[in-house]
Amino acid sequence: MPEQSPFDLAEGDPFGPHNLPYGVFSTADAPDRRRLGVRYGNQVLDLSALPSALPAAIHPHAELLAAPTLNPLLAAGRPVWQQIRAAVHTAVTDPAHHDEVAPLFHPLDGVTLHLPFEVADYVDFYASEHHATNVGRIFRPNDAALTPNWKHLPIGYHGRAGTVVVTGTPVVRPHGQRKAPADEAPSFGPSVRLDIEAEVGFVVGAPSTLHEPVAQGAFRDHVFGVCLLNDWSARDIQAWEYVPLGPFLGKSFATSVSAWVTPLDALDEARTPPPARDFPLLPYLDDADAEPGGIDIRIEVRINGETVSRPPFSAMYWTAAQQLAHMTVNGASLRTGDLFASGTVSGPDPDQLGCLLELTQGKGPYLQDGDEVTLTAWAPGPEGARIGLGEVTGRILPAG
Template sequence: MPEQSPFDLPEGDPFGPHTLPYGVFSTADAPDLRRLGVRYGRHVLDLAALPDALPGTVPAPHAALLTAASLNPLLAAGRPVWQAVHAAVRAALTDPAHRTAVAPLLRPLDDVTLHLPFEVADYVDFYSSEHHATNVGRIFRPDGAALPPNWKHLPIGYHGRAGTVVVSGTPVVRPHGQRKAPADPAPVFGPSTRLDIEAEVGFVVGTPSALHAPVGLDAFREHVFGVCLVNDWSARDIQAWEYVPLGPFLGKSFATSVSAWITPLDAFDASRTAPPARDVAPLPYLDDAAAEPGGLDLRIEVRLNGEVISRPPFAAMYWTAAQQLAHMTVNGASLRTGDLYASGTVSGPEPDQLGCLLELTQGKGPYLQDGDEITLTAWAPGPDGARIGLGEVTGRVLPAAELPAGRPA
């Protein structure tokens, strides 16, 4: 039986010509050389080699961007360049006249090593699912209001730690920290016993903005390059003791996993949808009533050790990515190329649509055990019945590291 051509994808492949996500890879023969790539089915197109293989396909001013070791130079180039490069890549992969020249540039996905695709400048995480926020509020405040009074007036978020954003496949070491149950007389120190996940969607900023220049809802597409899956690992016991009054800190900052592939924002045009109806009118800078639909119909699946445990629907998110960006900059904060901001845990109204173990178990556990592996996958409806894929996010839990001598035990 003849080997299938890498250009001929199986029907329904979510990484076809309508998707074309970007990443960074290396090969066994040159492990220290990182190159930009685009995923096409089960292959990776070597972008750095494309301009020489097909002279004129990639506009000459943009060809140098493809030789970088990360996506940041391309991200910084702006939306017209993103669109021009994406059009060139799609033509290279879909025009039969280019197959002879392009075939040697396609490397089997299983033969490459994938790396963090961009240098993360800042990381912000939001709390934008009404279902998730309500469920968590009921667990922690059974006798009080589920939502804090500001929740429907602004997208709540916290500033995370960019240096611990890691690429899919990176093991996650169980963190140490302080924890204190309500009935305990004093806190204790040790490995987290309530390690959790948060299934989220991330947005990668390309074009920066000036300090003191807020980014409005209508400028969202000009600044956001693409979309990826995010697992915001959470140590619930550490978080519960530390978060009053300033919010998440060590319970979150030990690891945040992202996909190795960044799917261009424009690939999701066919999956745009209106967010849920809001019963509180947002302030003018967040009012998207006259804007293009800000929601995205992303179908997420969460697996624990290979078994599906949840299917959170991103279309149910109360606050959109455009509103999050507008709120994040309304005080004059600037954007930098490589900024990553995440949606917060994605949860829906049904029991099988909850995006973290805290919700799935009503706060009772069990939580993650050493050796457990979590995998997030997702797709969205595309044009003409196609599926738009997001690269998976996988992480395996390793036991807590032994602390250096002289440190608290």
């Protein structure tokens, strides 16, 4: 049987020519050499070698493509992103280039994938009204589910960039303080309420200037792409520490992201209006006249191979453009490699909840040692295609 061409995709493959997500890989014969790649079906196209195959179209960007991380490409800005994306699309779809491009592919199952970019800062938001309402009822049963500020601004917190890890990295059960309401004093030990949070992350490319807010209309100029994200959460540690300043050690031990960053331009067909808002917004957050800021991403959460939830990202109250505008409205600057996450994605239905806290109404069970959690997702693309987001998987290891 002749070897299958890397250009021949299975019908409906979510990693086809409309997607072309970026990552970083190495091969067994050169394990210390990290290269930029684009996923195409079950193959990885070596971008560092592409200028030799398409010199006219992509040679001016050869230095960016030879880097061991996406950060130089992220910093280059949207016109360059679009030029390179167009060249890659030509490389995989134009038969005139197939003889030169075919040797640049590597089978996906034969490479090692790495964290695709160096994370500068990490911010996590709390943008799902359904999630915030459910959690508020669990944590504050005698008070209003939503805090008074929730519908006026995107609530968020700064996380720990150094513990963002690529999919497949094991997650060690964290230690910390915890105190149940009936306990006389706090205790210390491994978390017994370890949870997941199914989220979508946004990767910043072009930086901004200190003291100059980034308006919603500049979102596409600064945000390069999208990835799935699992914000692992130790609920017992979180419940004891979060008053009055919010998440800290209950979140900072690990955040898992996909090995693939899907360009924002690949999701144009999936843009959708956010849910109707019942509070007037201040001008910098008002998006009534903006392009639709929601994205129709359908997430699936599996634990040990069993699907437990299908959260819809289209149900998020606050959009990524609003989050970016709020994150910088005080003059805070963006850096290349900044990562900001949506917060837990939950929908209105019982099978659309993005964490175990909601799925079990706070009663558990939570994650056990050895459990493996996998997030997958897709979004509608042009001509009926599906745009796949790279999966995020993590297995729980016992506390050290």
